[in-house]
Amino acid sequence: MNAPSPAPSPVRTTCPYCGVGCGLKVQAAAGKANVAGDETHPANYSRLCSKGAALGETVGLDGRLLYPLMTNADGVRHRVEWPVALDAVADGFKRIIDQHGPNAVAFYLSGQLLTEDYYVPNKLMKGFIGSANVDTNSRLCMASSVVGHNRAFGADTVPGVYEDLDTADLIVLVGSNTAWCHPVLYQRMVQNRNERGAKIVVIDPRRTATCEDADLFLSIAPGADTVLFSALLGYLADNHALDYSYIEQHTSGFENALARAREIAPNITAAAKACGIPKEDLKHFCEMFRTTGKVVTCYSQGVNQSAQGSDKVNAIINCHLATARIGKPGMGPFSLTGQPNAMGGREVGGLANQLAAHMKFNDADIDRVQRFWNAPNMAKREGLKAVDMFEAIARGEIKALWVMATNPAMSLPRAGAMRDALRKLELFVVSENVLSNDTVNSGAHILLPAAAWGEKNGTVTNSERRISRQRAFLPLPGEAKPDWWAVTQVAQRLGHGDAFAYNSAADVFREHAALSGFENNGARDFDIGGLASITDREFDALAPVQWPVPAGKVDLVSTKRFFADGNFYTPDRKARFISPEMPSLREKQSEAFPLRLNTGRVRDQWHSMTRTGKSVRLASHIAEPYVEIHPADASAAKLTDGGFARVTTAHGECMMKVVVSDGQRPGSMFVPIHWSDETASSARIGALVTPRTDPHSGQPEMKATPAAIAPVELPVRGFLRSRRHIELPHDTWWVRIATSDGPELRIATARDALFWHEFAQRTLGEDAQLVEYVDAAKGIYRAAAFLDGEFDGALSIGPGDSAIRWDGLKALIAAGAPQDSSSSFTPSLTDGADCDASPMVCACLGVSLDAVRAAVQSGMAHSVADLGKVLGAGSNCGSCLPELKRIVARERRAPAAA
Ligand SMILES: Nc1nc2c(c(=O)[nH]1)N[C@H]1C(S)=C(S)[C@@H](COP(=O)(O)OP(=O)(O)OC[C@H]3O[C@@H](n4cnc5c(=O)[nH]c(N)nc54)[C@H](O)[C@@H]3O)O[C@H]1N2
Numbered sequence: 014m015n016a017p018s019p020a021p022s023p024v025r026t027t028c029p030y031c032g033v034g035c036g037l038k039v040q041a042a043a044g045k046a047n048v049a050g051d052e053t054h055p056a057n058y059s060r061l062c063s064k065g066a067a068l069g070e071t072v073g074l075d076g077r078l079l080y081p082l083m084t085n086a087d088g089v090r091h092r093v094e095w096p097v098a099l100d101a102v103a104d105g106f107k108r109i110i111d112q113h114g115p116n117a118v119a120f121y122l123s124g125q126l127l128t129e130d131y132y133v134p135n136k137l138m139k140g141f142i143g144s145a146n147v148d149t150n151s152r153l154c155m156a157s158s159v160v161g162h163n164r165a166f167g168a169d170t171v172p173g174v175y176e177d178l179d180t181a182d183l184i185v186l187v188g189s190n191t192a193w194c195h196p197v198l199y200q201r202m203v204q205n206r207n208e209r210g211a212k213i214v215v216i217d218p219r220r221t222a223t224c225e226d227a228d229l230f231l232s233i234a235p236g237a238d239t240v241l242f243s244a245l246l247g248y249l250a251d252n253h254a255l256d257y258s259y260i261e262q263h264t265s266g267f268e269n270a271l272a273r274a275r276e277i278a279p280n281i282t283a284a285a286k287a288c289g290i291p292k293e294d295l296k297h298f299c300e301m302f303r304t305t306g307k308v309v310t311c312y313s314q315g316v317n318q319s320a321q322g323s324d325k326v327n328a329i330i331n332c333h334l335a336t337a338r339i340g341k342p343g344m345g346p347f348s349l350t351g352q353p354n355a356m357g358g359r360e361v362g363g364l365a366n367q368l369a370a371h372m373k374f375n376d377a378d379i380d381r382v383q384r385f386w387n388a389p390n391m392a393k394r395e396g397l398k399a400v401d402m403f404e405a406i407a408r409g410e411i412k413a414l415w416v417m418a419t420n421p422a423m424s425l426p427r428a429g430a431m432r433d434a435l436r437k438l439e440l441f442v443v444s445e446n447v448l449s450n451d452t453v454n455s456g457a458h459i460l461l462p463a464a465a466w467g468e469k470n471g472t473v474t475n476s477e478r479r480i481s482r483q484r485a486f487l488p489l490p491g492e493a494k495p496d497w498w499a500v501t502q503v504a505q506r507l508g509h510g511d512a513f514a515y516n517s518a519a520d521v522f523r524e525h526a527a528l529s530g531f532e533n534n535g536a537r538d539f540d541i542g543g544l545a546s547i548t549d550r551e552f553d554a555l556a557p558v559q560w561p562v563p564a565g566k567v568d569l570v571s572t573k574r575f576f577a578d579g580n581f582y583t584p585d586r587k588a589r590f591i592s593p594e595m596p597s598l599r600e601k602q603s604e605a606f607p608l609r610l611n612t613g614r615v616r617d618q619w620h621s622m623t624r625t626g627k628s629v630r631l632a633s634h635i636a637e638p639y640v641e642i643h644p645a646d647a648s649a650a651k652l653t654d655g656g657f658a659r660v661t662t663a664h665g666e667c668m669m670k671v672v673v674s675d676g677q678r679p680g681s682m683f684v685p686i687h688w689s690d691e692t693a694s695s696a697r698i699g700a701l702v703t704p705r706t707d708p709h710s711g712q713p714e715m716k717a718t719p720a721a722i723a724p725v726e727l728p729v730r731g732f733l734r735s736r737r738h739i740e741l742p743h744d745t746w747w748v749r750i751a752t753s754d755g756p757e758l759r760i761a762t763a764r765d766a767l768f769w770h771e772f773a774q775r776t777l778g779e780d781a782q783l784v785e786y787v788d789a790a791k792g793i794y795r796a797a798a799f800l801d802g803e804f805d806g807a808l809s810i811g812p813g814d815s816a817i818r819w820d821g822l823k824a825l826i827a828a829g830a831p832q833d834s835s836s837s838f839t840p841s842l843t844d845g846a847d848c849d850a851s852p853m854v855c856a857c858l859g860v861s862l863d864a865v866r867a868a869v870q871s872g873m874a875h876s877v878a879d880l881g882k883v884l885g886a887g888s889n890c891g892s893c894l895p896e897l898k899r900i901v902a903r904e905r906r907a908p909a910a911a
């Protein structure tokens with residue numbers, strides 16, 4: 014008898030989502046993938062969050078761009094061979110450069126590219142085309158942190174490592190919804206709190222899931238962080254908590270910075286008022302900071318996405334420098350990076366104001382990079398930053414654009430205008446994984462199919478500077494190719510074949526590593542020269558390694574702690590205190606726009622949902638776009654929880670469901686960023702966001718646009734499912750949702766049942782057989798369509814949420830097509846009656862909010878631990894633990910009304 018053949022060993026790779034950079038073990042077979050956490054990866058030691066755990070559901074090829082496509086003169090897309098598409102890209106770029114100069118072309122890249130994919134276009138533009146018009150979505154994400162680091166340290170160094178989060182005694186989370194956006198790091202922090210008693214402070218205008226484990230929550234007024242950290246610096250000075258010998262030996266600019274801090278925050282009372290928080294709470298925070306040596310301050314978009322984001326970063330760093338709490342275990346400022354390769358992008362110089370390998374636009378660095386690349390046409394000055402770049406496109410100054418791995422038509426501020434700008438381009442190239450998204454649909458002329466996660470090969474760098482391999486475990490589908498390859502082909506056509514003769518990602522990586530070590534000798538922080546001559550085999554086997562890795566260093570495991578010796582990368586080796594400007598939000602509120610629009614993320618979706626949107630499990634947490642608002646603001650605007658509202662700013666408007674919550678700060682609203690024109694009728698929130706940017710970083714203020722809100726009456730709800738494309742009436746609100754029966758459109762409308770009856774006849778029933786139920790008096794309409802005996806679609810409409818669930822549909826489908834041509838049926842009386850579409854709290858085990866509530870109310874569960882035992886909730890990835898905690902607390906406070 015033959016022994017069963019052993020299962021192939023899993024491929025070790027890295028998660029394509031957030032900057033935590035979790036290691037994965039993937040077992041792929043027949044288009045499916047089993048994903049588990051890698052117990053050996055130092056970022057997660059086998060932990061995963063809900064998004065990482067659901068990755069296996071997202072590798073299908075539906076909706077994928079599999080072949081190069083070009084648009085002909087009539088605007089129709091057709092398939093072409095790769096050489097045809099590449100010739101068209103190269104010819105277009107060449108023509109425009111010849112006629113209008115190199116600054117008439119641009120690349121717009123992404124922190125979701127692998128380092129190798131990122132390095133090649135940056136080299137082509139800055140060294141060979143001769144322009145620095147290469148920018149990236151990191152401009153919207155990390156640019157303020159980059160400026161903050163460069164100003165303070167003389168280099169873009171993230172000094173922190175994840176182990177600091179395990180050993181800190183105080184963790185301050187500023188503008189970071191860590192529980193939802195960096196869940197595995199959050200689990201490490203909570204473990205530290207539970208096991209070692211570390212304290213957690215959250216500073217955020219809204220009470221997020223991250224606040225569930227916080228010892229102190231400061232509901233700060235939008236934009237006031239610099240006041241708070243100025244108050245802290247003053248308090249530390251007044252209470253003898255500063256390390257003057259460190260300040261003297263290792264820093265400059267302290268006196269000015271302290272004087273400015275005192276101007277901004279003359280005393281605790283004034284500062285607390287400006288921050289909109291109780292004075293006692295501010296004082297409590299200052300005391301916690303003063304009395305705790307091991308403090309880590311983590312920050313992300315509440316800090317970066319601000320027109321004074323760089324100053325916010327430096328106000329935080331100032332407090333760490335003044336107390337010498339940097340460069341030692343368990344302490345330091347820590348920028349949590351968003352995208353999987355936000356750090357790698359900075360390392361290759363993907364931003365328009367950087368050169369490769371953490372070099373800058375100064376004469377020495379320009380010369381050094383030019384010599385290393387043997388570059389014929391080196392850019393001599395900085396290029397346009399994202400918002401400026403798209404404004405130059407709108408003015409017609411940039412005429413050719415190549416977008417790679419980002420969706421600017423929805424993610425840029427003032428996205429509506431930016432989208433219109435794209436249509437003015439003479440040449441608009443998009444490298445994508447998907448066939449359709451808001452950017453592709455903004456008039457792209459040439460679409461290049463890119464290898465996706467699971468198919469691409471290379472490296473990423475996570476928030477703690479750890480370089481990990483992403484490895485392919487699936488074959489390249491269709492004619493998809495790695496992004497680096499497409500760029501080399503265009504470079505060769507532009508006459509630069511020799512400089513772009515890479516045959517593999519490993520070839521690119523070696524050159525990138527060599528450049529980082531080139532004439533470095535410790536002068537630059539980013540140095541992985543020790544990896545410059547690794548073999549292909551070593552590259553394939555590369556274990557996660559933290560930089561720096563200078564040449565000659567054999568032991569790749571031990572890591573250098575930056576700034577341990579008190580030396581920085583400034584000319585005098587001293588860190589610099591920065592004096593921030595007076596804090597204020599750029600766009601002012603007015604009578605027309607009295608509220609502030611805050612935007613951000615939800616737990617189970619990733620950006621424009623091109624990948625997470627495929628997962629049924631992930632859709633069950635929060636399925637619909639919403640605006641969250643404080644009860645006082647809701648009642649002033651006559652809004653009801655679960656109703657609909659129109660949100661308006663000077664730049665655009667959207668319509669979505671209202672969630673009334675006292676977790677919002679009065680005067681603020683929150684809308685998630687994930688829904689685009691691809692997935693919802695009116696939820697592309699980027700179109701509402703102000704384009705005002707930070708003067709140093711160019712990062713837009715995406716979290717505080719003046720806005721108004723008004724109710725919209727959409728009393729009828731329901732869903733449409735169809736195998737064909739059906740155009741809904743323009744006044745219908747809809748959102749696309751992944752369900753176990755395939756994608757469906759959930760809809761809301763003011764039109765009555767009879768309208769939908771006629772609509773279904775025209776659309777679903779055009780050539781198919783309809784089975785219908787109409788109760789015009791109650792406003793109910795239901796229909797199922799059968800084509801050649803097979804289920805072809807369904808429509809369900811009714812008052813309130815009752816029509817969203819239609820249990821009897823399954824039975825109807827099972828029964829198959831009816832005998833006679835026009836049929837009707839009677840739905841079961843209970844069908845959908847109890848429906849409130851209870852959201853899933855635990856996406857992994859499918860435990861709904863109702864089930865959790867019932868378990869607590871019935872006394873079956875008294876704690877989160879009980880819920881794990883009784884329902885399994887929270888026992889897998891743990892991403893929902895903060896929410897479970899909140900629900901238990903709430904239900905125990907307010908038992909169900911009898
Ligand atoms: N689930 C999920 N996780 C993700 C992502 C995702 O799409 N989905 N994206 C990844 C990426 S690219 C990024 S950049 C990160 C972002 O991670 P985070 O920065 O944690 O996420 P956001 O929700 O954008 O914003 C964080 C918080 O800033 C708060 N905030 C707004 N204004 C202010 C202010 O003036 N001061 C302070 N202190 N806080 C303020 C908001 O209320 C919000 O709770 O997440 C990464 N992880």
Ligand SMILES: Nc1nc2c(c(=O)[nH]1)N[C@H]1C(S)=C(S)[C@@H](COP(=O)(O)OP(=O)(O)OC[C@H]3O[C@@H](n4cnc5c(=O)[nH]c(N)nc54)[C@H](O)[C@@H]3O)O[C@H]1N2
Binds near residue numbers: 418421444465466
């Ligand atoms: N209002 C508001 N706007 C924001 C933010 C906010 O908080 N508020 N956050 C900002 C931040 S921090 C970020 S990071 C951005 C994110 O915004 P985007 O980068 O625009 O969002 P994604 O949906 O991640 O877009 C990535 C695209 O690249 C494709 N893709 C994925 N992998 C690859 C690949 O390997 N190659 C190629 N060629 N394509 C690939 C995907 O299919 C997808 O279409 O949004 C920014 N915009």
Ligand code: SF4
Binds near residue numbers: 060
């Ligand atoms: S925390 Fe979640 S999304 Fe982030 S890398 Fe880990 S598994 Fe992926």
Ligand SMILES: [Mo]
Binds near residue numbers: 153154155351352
């Ligand atoms: Mo980001």
